[in-house]
Amino acid sequence: MRTDSGNPVSRRSFLKISAATIAAGAAAGSALHAVYETPREKGIRRVPTYCDLCFWKCGAIATVRDGRLWKIEGNPLDPLSRGRLCPRGTGGVGAHFDPDRLRTPLLRASERGREVWRPVSWEEALDFLASKMRAIQTNYGPESMAAFVHGIGGTFLKHTLKAYGAVNIAAPSFAQCRGPRDTAFRLTFGDDVGSPERTDIENAQCLVLIGSHLGENMHNTQVQEFANAVGRGASIIVADPRFSVAASKAKFYLPVKPGTDLALLLAWMNVIVSEKLYDKEYVGKYGFGFEQFAASVVPYTPEWAYPETGIEPETIRATAREMARYRPATLVHPGRHSNWYGDDTQRERAIALLNALLGSWGRKGGFYIPSSMDVPGYPYPAVPKPSRPALRAMSNKFPFANEDISTSVREATITGQPYPIKGWMVYATNLINSLPNQDETIRAIRQLDLLVVVDVIPSEIAGWADVVLPESVYLERHDEMNPELFKQPFIALRQPVVPAPDNQKPNWWIARRLAEKLGLGAYYPWKTIDEYLEHRLTAGGYSYEQLKKQGIIRGKQPPIYFDDGAPAQFDTPSKKIEFYSTQLAQAGFDPVPKYTRPDPGPPGYYRLLFGRAPVHSFSRTQTNPLLSDVMSENSLWLNAREAQKLDLKSGDYVRLRNQDGKLSNPIKLKATERIRPDCVFMVHGFGHTSKALRSAYGKGASDAGLITRYKNDPLMGGTGMNVNFVTIEKGA
Amino acid sequence: MSRFAMVIDTHRCVGCQDCVVACKTENNVPEGYTRDWIAEEVHGEFPTLHLELRSERCNHCSNPPCVACCPTGASHVHPLGGVVLVSHDLCIGCKACLAACPYDARFIHPDGYADKCTFCIHRVERGLDPACVSVCPAHCMHFGDLDDPRSEVSRLLASRNHHALLPEAGTNPNIFYLT
Structure with missing residues (x-):
């Protein structure tokens, strides 16, 4: 059943299962009725699309009244929003009306960092940009043009950059956000946690949150499932220095000393191993290196952890037993933003291992096995082979990074090593606020021949740019479609609801026009975004018309738990869940996580x-x-x-x-x-x-x-x- | 007869303010104002704490002081569900109702009239829930008729512990919080 479409966009994970489409109406008949069959009102128009207020990409339906954007609600067909957006999504209307948004292309008219601009036409802005990019190509090679992107809107700009020959395209969401978690879970289970996370909160009987503040951290589906878990009385354990909203719902609140979470995790595992509370059958069947792991956690008793964490030994034991009591429906949530203390991959690996002990990966109430619908990629011409590899491939400094590291690109920009980085394209990420140490970012910017920012608002990074390109907001544009990797597979469409108010353009138009200016027009065989979307959907056997009307096409959900027939495969060297990581041992790292006490900071701080x-x-x-x-x-x-x-x-x-x-x-x-x-x-x-x-x-x-x-x-x-x-x- | 009420589950509520934003878009509430808000009530000492988050708004009281004090009859009780409303064209903006309301639920709209939650009567008349109820991602809000013993709100109040705000004010509020 699995086919490889070569889709360049969707994440093709090792365990991905392809899913066939089903008629959406049958699955969600009543929900559809509520949205589409409400009495027709004069002057009212409803357009389905998907949200862009965060990366969750919830299906939404926008309402226009008398030609003016009125409100946005969740699309009941959408498995992410289930008909209810989060407050940001509900407030998405405000992105269209934002008085401070960018309105026209700008060229810098003063020194960098002094927000003095000259409004120009798109032709002038793109001509200038293309000439600067050509100069970098000639003087340094195209690898010296780097990019920082956030979100699905970067798809087409990345295509243009790859056609140009760029190889360093970093997402700050890796090295500043989810990277340690994804790396740790890949080392342990051979696969990412993904986004949206494959957490089955809906069915968890025990949910453990470590610093993760669901409810304040508004990842829609997870918050909905969290509220359901609270509503049905699931046992919730929260470890956080702050009494978060989630903590207020918890049966056990552990006010852990900041930076000592790994000590708590090791002590939990010590209890579960020493009291033999783990899932022996699961560990025996799927685990690798359990004996070495078990020996390694022996010293980490609750009594050892007490002075580190501030959590009393009896509380550590009680919560460990609570987790074991509900296994495998105990979900130790890996969180998302996980760059905390510098030993984060090892902390996240401890989270992965605790889940492995509880047998929750691939099990109901733990981590499900997601799937996505097969939408073939567009048959683009092959991009040129780079003459120099990406920075990441030229260094052994961070051997387990599988994505470009934004801060390494910054460092190379400052040092010029191993080769100069002279241009940055920044899409939808405010680097001044997303990268640590603003002085280093500014020092890097001063080394650049070109900084171009594509965004909807004049963010701090735009203030440093030579060229600012105003993108239309999501309610005014088409975008890449989203064949989501999720519990319930589906395809979502973003399409314009209202026109852009000024001289803003969609990212696909900017990317395509820039390619033409660079003499790379051949890389865009399609003329309009409709043509692109329709081509891909038709190739996958889906109807563009149906998607335009509904905003969502849902697929059939294959088994999502091992117990129901989802494949229990682990893309690790041992093809098992690695309690002991030979990969880490070979690279000189701890094969089982070890605790180091965090720097307590200066007294009085x-x-x-x-x-x-x-x-x-x-x-x-x-x-x-x-x-x-x-x-x-x-x-x-x-x-x-x-x-x-x-x-x-x-x-x-x-x-x-x-x-x-x-x-x-x-x-x-x-x-x-x-x-x-x-x-x-x-x-x-x-x-x-x-x-x-x-x-x-x-x-x-x-x-x-x-x-x-x-x-x-x-x-x-x-x-x-x-x-x-x-x-x-x-x-x- | 019908008596509309809201029953809000404080266990499920995460205080995300989606109810506030949804009300603002649904009702075009002007910038700088909101008709509903989140209250945070903390008891205890760290780390032994109790937190209650409440989505609050006009209580659509059965004994509404804002109606009793209105000199023009602008503040009135609608026959449908006993919803307390303000007729904009009759309101002179005298603020007597703002002073009378023990819940601080009213404000003067920039156009000069007293404004507040309407229970989204324009939606309710069409068979829809108020915007705040229908948007809530925590599914913590319920709307219905207390005069109907089979309604969800009646059943929730019959089966769960609950409280209302300032019962001592004698207003007979119709918003209830499950605890």
């Missing part, structure tokens, strides 16, 4: 922690008028007794100074019982310094500005960022 709020995505949504109305600034969480000591109260404005003397914007204090006394917390994405983001400029403080230090994960090059410490200064 608080560890700086950051996280998410449900109404904002990264630093991309603070000018959205709907979302900023609900949350216009972040606040600093400080333990109430610490606040008292400092003579501070909620609502006071303070500044943070980090260990390197870096001072933050003023930020409003939240004196609360809901956090440990040794750390502070803020939501990421605020404290904008781009003056062009008029409605968000200077509101709240930026965690990114205070993250001057980072600790590289030696396995995959991730940047652990929870290694900065701050003091609090009174007054604005």
